[in-house]
Amino acid sequence: MQAPILAVKHITKAYPGVVALDDVSMAFEEGEIHALLGENGAGKSTLIKVISGAIEPDHGVVAFGPQEYRKLTPGLAKELGVAVIYQEFSLVESLSVARNVFLGEDQGLLVDNTAIERQATKIFEEMRVSLDPSTQVRTLSPAQKQLVEIAKAISGNVKILIMDEPSGPLSASEVETMFEIIGRLKASGVTIIYISHRLEELFRISDRVTVLRDGRYIATLVTRQTDRQALINLMVGRELKEYYPQRTVKPGEVVLEVENLSGLGDEDISFSVRKGEILGIAGLVGSGRTELVSLIYGAVPKERGEVRIEGKKREIRSPDQALDYGIGLIPEDRKHHGCILNASIRFNISLSIFKKITRFFVIDSQRQKETARHYIDKFDIKTPSMEQRVRNLSGGNQQKVILAKTLAANTNILIFDEPTRGIDVGSKQEIYNLMVELVNQGTTILMISSDMEELLGMSDRLIVLCEGKLMGEVPKEKFDQRYVIELASGHH
Numbered sequence: 001m002q003a004p005i006l007a008v009k010h011i012t013k014a015y016p017g018v019v020a021l022d023d024v025s026m027a028f029e030e031g032e033i034h035a036l037l038g039e040n041g042a043g044k045s046t047l048i049k050v051i052s053g054a055i056e057p058d059h060g061v062v063a064f065g066p067q068e069y070r071k072l073t074p075g076l077a078k079e080l081g082v083a084v085i086y087q088e089f090s091l092v093e094s095l096s097v098a099r100n101v102f103l104g105e106d107q108g109l110l111v112d113n114t115a116i117e118r119q120a121t122k123i124f125e126e127m128r129v130s131l132d133p134s135t136q137v138r139t140l141s142p143a144q145k146q147l148v149e150i151a152k153a154i155s156g157n158v159k160i161l162i163m164d165e166p167s168g169p170l171s172a173s174e175v176e177t178m179f180e181i182i183g184r185l186k187a188s189g190v191t192i193i194y195i196s197h198r199l200e201e202l203f204r205i206s207d208r209v210t211v212l213r214d215g216r217y218i219a220t221l222v223t224r225q226t227d228r229q230a231l232i233n234l235m236v237g238r239e240l241k242e243y244y245p246q247r248t249v250k251p252g253e254v255v256l257e258v259e260n261l262s263g264l265g266d267e268d269i270s271f272s273v274r275k276g277e278i279l280g281i282a283g284l285v286g287s288g289r290t291e292l293v294s295l296i297y298g299a300v301p302k303e304r305g306e307v308r309i310e311g312k313k314r315e316i317r318s319p320d321q322a323l324d325y326g327i328g329l330i331p332e333d334r335k336h337h338g339c340i341l342n343a344s345i346r347f348n349i350s351l352s353i354f355k356k357i358t359r360f361f362v363i364d365s366q367r368q369k370e371t372a373r374h375y376i377d378k379f380d381i382k383t384p385s386m387e388q389r390v391r392n393l394s395g396g397n398q399q400k401v402i403l404a405k406t407l408a409a410n411t412n413i414l415i416f417d418e419p420t421r422g423i424d425v426g427s428k429q430e431i432y433n434l435m436v437e438l439v440n441q442g443t444t445i446l447m448i449s450s451d452m453e454e455l456l457g458m459s460d461r462l463i464v465l466c467e468g469k470l471m472g473e474v475p476k477e478k479f480d481q482r483y484v485i486e487l488a489s490g491h492h
Contacts, residue, residue: 020215022215024047025060028193030159031186032207034191036210038213039425052072078156085149085164087165089142091148097133097134098116100148101120101148123151123154123155124147127150143286182205199232208222211234244432245433249276251460254274254311262304263301269465278458280458286467287468290332296327298318326410330419331402332417334398339390340390342390346386347368348390350371353408379403379404395423397427399431407438413444419435459476461475462479472487
């Protein structure tokens with residue numbers, strides 16, 4: 001019987017205070033899409049790093065076919081055909097798309113830009129995406145950067161492609177494009193290890209799914225022979241009814257009005273939101289959703305239009321002013337724009353209220369600690385201490401810290417940009433519950449999400465954008481996924 005293309009055997013890896021992988025064994029077949037599932041902290045990232053040679057396990061071996069390796073290096077793993085697309089981009093922002101695609105390849109002392117641009121163009125044509133290989137990476141959107149990562153991964157002799165949350169920054173249509181790319185790679189014999197918290201994706205594309213929990217191997221199932229609830233139960237080790245929590249309070253009076261707002265490519269956008277309402281903002285990547293909330297939040301100056309809060313016209317020229325008027329933003333890129341990763345939870349939660357708790361350049365540390373303790377308890381932030389660095393928290397707990405920081409500033413209008421991107425099922429449930437608890441208390445929420453199920457499940461109403469224009473407004477009773485996608489694609 002032929003050996004699997006890749007197997008891990010009795011892999012154990014421990015760090016001080018935590019066993020990240022505990023005697024994990026599993027195998028991957030050639031040309032299969034094998035989904036890896038588990039909550040944050042389940043051991044998925046550690047397993048990827050072992051397979052790619054980034055870390056050395058304490059015990060166990062990694063086998064490529066019949067050949068076993070006790071110790072891998074990134075170079076050796078690459079030679080064996082392993083390529084990884086991590087959740088965090090590993091691109092050099094100052095270099096061109098083409099230079100990034102072939103980063104690390106031996107290009108000699110002088111790089112022939114024309115030649116590598118030609119090669120990159122060929123890869124993009126095979127991927128059936130349109131990207132200018134001479135463009136600097138820093139000018140690209142997150143979705144375009146993800147496509148560069150995929151091109152970079154498949155530019156070599158890839159046999160095993162590991163994809164960690166690859167659909168996070170992509171719109172619905174771009175996810176479809178990525179699925180087509182994955183399908184062609186599978187057909188050519190490439191094994192794909194696919195990690196995603198979006199269960200519907202796993203059912204769409206995977207052949208088998210393996211569940212990890214608390215660093216242990218739980219089960220491998222044929223995807224078509226299982227269902228969503230069974231996988232969730234295996235992941236969390238308990239019954240968890242994944243649902244969108246019910247509202248107990250009906251929306252009240254209008255608190256935010258936007259009229260003919262223009263800027264950053266958005267044109268004449270008008271809408272209103274009520275107290276205690278969740279307004280979903282739908283649209284494909286590039287539709288102008290993030291640009292719209294940036295204008296409202298004062299992150300960039302508007303060209304024209306008005307923002308009214310509780311009937312009063314407000315000129316919001318900076319995020320500080322937005323906070324003063326009660327508007328808070330929980331950004332899409334939480335690791336770069338939402339918090340200071342190397343700072344403590346205590347420091348991060350108090351970031352938005354430094355002016356209030358500082359007197360004569362001295363911080364009131366007692367008040368700072370009380371604020372941090374209040375939100376750690378309120379949001380059940382899982383941490384041994386408020387001095388824990390935010391970097392060491394799971395995605396769901398990082399999101400709770402950013403929410404705490406925003407609410408500490410007495411905000412009553414919250415903008416959530418991709419609130420559950422890269423967050424596991426259990427933590428998603430907590431974020432949804434927190435959002436509904438807030439609107440039941442009278443907070444108003446604007447929510448951008450590329451997850452259509454999330455948008456339809458959480459929103460009271462939707463507005464749909466396409467290429468900077470408002471295509472329409474959809475009330476709850478008319479929610480229909482196909483109709484929303486048609487609007488987002490520019491069809492009325």
